[in-house]
Amino acid sequence: QVSGTSETIGQYLTRLCPPHIIVQREAHPAAMGRQAKKLMTLFNIVGMLLTGTLNTLCTKIQFTLVSIGIDGKPELFHKPWFATLNMMFAMFLVGIIDKFYRVCCEAKSGKLQTPLIPDLINPSNKPKASYSKKVLLVAVPAAFDIAATVLCAFGMLFIPASVWQMLRGSAVVFSAILSVLFLKRRLLSFNWLGLLLCVIGVGVVGIANVWGQEAAESHHHGDSGGVDPASMVIGMMLVVGGQVVQAGQVVAEEYLMKEVDLPAMQIVGWEGAWGTLMMVAFIFPALWVIPGGDGGHLENPLDTIALLQNSSSVRFVVLLFLFSCATFNATGIAVTSSLSSIHRMMLDLSRTIMIWGFGLAVHVYDPTSAFGEVWTPYSFMQLIGFAVLVVGQSVYGELLKIPGLEYPESVMPSPTPSASLNLMSPLPREK
Numbered sequence: 001q002v003s004g005t006s007e008t009i010g011q012y013l014t015r016l017c018p019p020h021i022i023v024q025r026e027a028h029p030a031a032m033g034r035q036a037k038k039l040m041t042l043f044n045i046v047g048m049l050l051t052g053t054l055n056t057l058c059t060k061i062q063f064t065l066v067s068i069g070i071d072g073k074p075e076l077f078h079k080p081w082f083a084t085l086n087m088m089f090a091m092f093l094v095g096i097i098d099k100f101y102r103v104c105c106e107a108k109s110g111k112l113q114t115p116l117i118p119d120l121i122n123p124s125n126k127p128k129a130s131y132s133k134k135v136l137l138v139a140v141p142a143a144f145d146i147a148a149t150v151l152c153a154f155g156m157l158f159i160p161a162s163v164w165q166m167l168r169g170s171a172v173v174f175s176a177i178l179s180v181l182f183l184k185r186r187l188l189s190f191n192w193l194g195l196l197l198c199v200i201g202v203g204v205v206g207i208a209n210v211w212g213q214e215a216a217e218s219h220h221h222g223d224s225g226g227v228d229p230a231s232m233v234i235g236m237m238l239v240v241g242g243q244v245v246q247a248g249q250v251v252a253e254e255y256l257m258k259e260v261d262l263p264a265m266q267i268v269g270w271e272g273a274w275g276t277l278m279m280v281a282f283i284f285p286a287l288w289v290i291p292g293g294d295g296g297h298l299e300n301p302l303d304t305i306a307l308l309q310n311s312s313s314v315r316f317v318v319l320l321f322l323f324s325c326a327t328f329n330a331t332g333i334a335v336t337s338s339l340s341s342i343h344r345m346m347l348d349l350s351r352t353i354m355i356w357g358f359g360l361a362v363h364v365y366d367p368t369s370a371f372g373e374v375w376t377p378y379s380f381m382q383l384i385g386f387a388v389l390v391v392g393q394s395v396y397g398e399l400l401k402i403p404g405l406e407y408p409e410s411v412m413p414s415p416t417p418s419a420s421l422n423l424m425s426p427l428p429r430e431k
Contacts, residue, residue, distance in 0.1 A: 047331040049347050051324040053354045058321035059083060059153065060161040064370040067311035070295060070303040077307050077314050080153035081279075081287055081299045086318065087149050088142075088275030090325035095269010097330070134260045135270055141256070142274035144249030146283070151242035158227050158235025160373045162356035163209045163382070167239045169348075169389045170202045172396060174247035182251055190405045194396025197388055204385025206236050212376035264333045349390060 062077055069075045129137075156164050173195050179185040187195075210229045217228075227235070253267075260267065284301055292298035308315055356373065363372030394400040401407060 041335060044331040044335040045347070047327060048335060049350055049354075051328040051331065052347070053351045053358075054324040055321065055328050056161055056165055056351070056355055057358060058317050058324055059156055060164070061371055062314065062317045062321060063157055065311065065314050065317065067307040067314050069310075070300070070306040075307070077311075078157060079299060079304050079307070080150055080157065081283065082301070082304050083153045083321070084146060084150045085276065085279045085284075086322055087325050088146065088272050088279055090322050091268050091272025091329055092276050093272070093322070093326045094329050094333075095266060095272055097326075098263075098265040098269055129259045134262055137256045137260050138262075138267055138270040139274040139278075141249045141253045142271040143278065144245055144252055145271060146275050146278060148242045148245035148249060151238050151245060155235040155238035155242060158231045159209065159239065160359055161371075162352060162359055162373060163205060163236070164239055165352045165355050166205045166382075166386050166389065167202060167236060168243060169198065169393060170240055171243040171246050171250075172393055173198050173202075174244045175250050176396070178247050178251045179254070183254060188406055188408070190398070190402055190407065191396055193402065193405075194392045194394070197392025197395060199392075201385045201387070201389025201392055202240075204388060205382050206233075206385075208378040208382035208385055209236065212374070212378040212382065215376045215378060216374045265330070268329050268333060352386065 062083065063080075065077045066074050067077060152164070152168075155167075159167075176185075176187060176191065176195055180187060210232055213227070213229050213232055257267075262270075284299075287298040288301070290298040294300040295303050308318065359371065359373030360375055362369050363374055366372060391400065395402065398407060
């Protein structure tokens with residue numbers, strides 16, 4: 001008992017510290033955990049935005065750097081196949097890091113990884129595929145990824161980084177078409193309207209880019225990368241072709257993921273592993289054998305090594321590209337479940353604005369820089385085309401709903417890794 005009273009020690013402590021305060025104090029660690037989870041999600045979103053922007057910038061910057069080649073002469077670091085290998089290797093690194101994380105952390109906690117698309121896994125209670133078969137199936141989208149990446153890398157040689165980023169928005173058009181042909185998806189009226197606006201937007205961006213280059217040359221505003229309008233058209237065609245292949249990758253993943261119930265991070269890692277293996281074992285030997293303008297080869301890896309050895313700037317940008325590519329894939333996958341379509345669209349929109357703004361700032365600082373982008377009389381036209389493209393993606397993805405049009409009530413399916421990183425709008429719904 002408490003001295004001078006009839007209360008027991010327990011009653012006295014309860015009066016000083018009411019039960020609801022005790023409950024709040026006990027729940028405090030859980031609240032701290034939720035707060036930490038929100039901060040981690042915010043960190044991943046910011047990381048996805050910054051590293052995604054840095055990834056595109058490094059791709060372009062490395063192609064504008066000059067080093068000493070194997071013949072002792074200065075040359076531009078025009079190595080698109082090497083850039084493709086770097087991207088595959090960066091994805092492979094993501095898989096290695098994920099493996100270490102799962103071994104070190106999740107083995108102790110006993111938690112199991114959540115499958116990529118849980119609502120599509122084993123829908124008819126069929127026997128699950130073996131792990132080796134799942135890994136083999138991942139090689140298919142990896143092959144698509146190599147083809148798409150190298151086409152886009154070649155296109156980047158001829159066009160500004162901002163235009164390259166805008167043209168990537170055409171992937172939603174080809175993904176929709178291929179999903180109708182091969183996945184038997186259906187397009188409603190609002191989907192068709194959105195796709196039409198996307199096509200118009202991409203067309204306006206392309207025309208403004210060519211006309212702007214002609215105006216820049218006629219007014220002697222620098223070389224804007226030293227590329228003539230005809231080469232810019234070729235570059236844009238290569239990028240759009242890359243988006244066709246990228247759409248094929250998205251559709252292939254959507255079809256194959258019904259059997260490959262692996263977590264997204266593992267799929268990215270295995271795609272990188274397969275891609276790196278294909279590049280080293282098959283593609284680079286073929287590039288050495290096929291005649292070309294790179295020291296008698298289509299792309300000379302010995303010349304690439306010499307360029308890296310003779311320029312610290314090239315080495316730094318290549319390493320920065322590896323870091324940004326790996327981090328972009330890791331953070332992008334980490335926040336896929338936390339992002340809606342509008343979040344992904346705003347992130348991609350922000351990336352494009354940052355890339356374009358960086359190019360314009362470089363030109364103001366150094367008008368002779370090959371990386372700088374000139375503000376021409378047609379830049380407003382390019383901006384309008386980009387705005388139309390964004391509106392088209394918003395209509396297609398049901399972010400902007402048009403009165404009077406039919407909209408389904410079913411829930412959008414979960415995106416595959418390629419779709420979550422490369423598409424701002426989802427694939428059409430199933431029939």
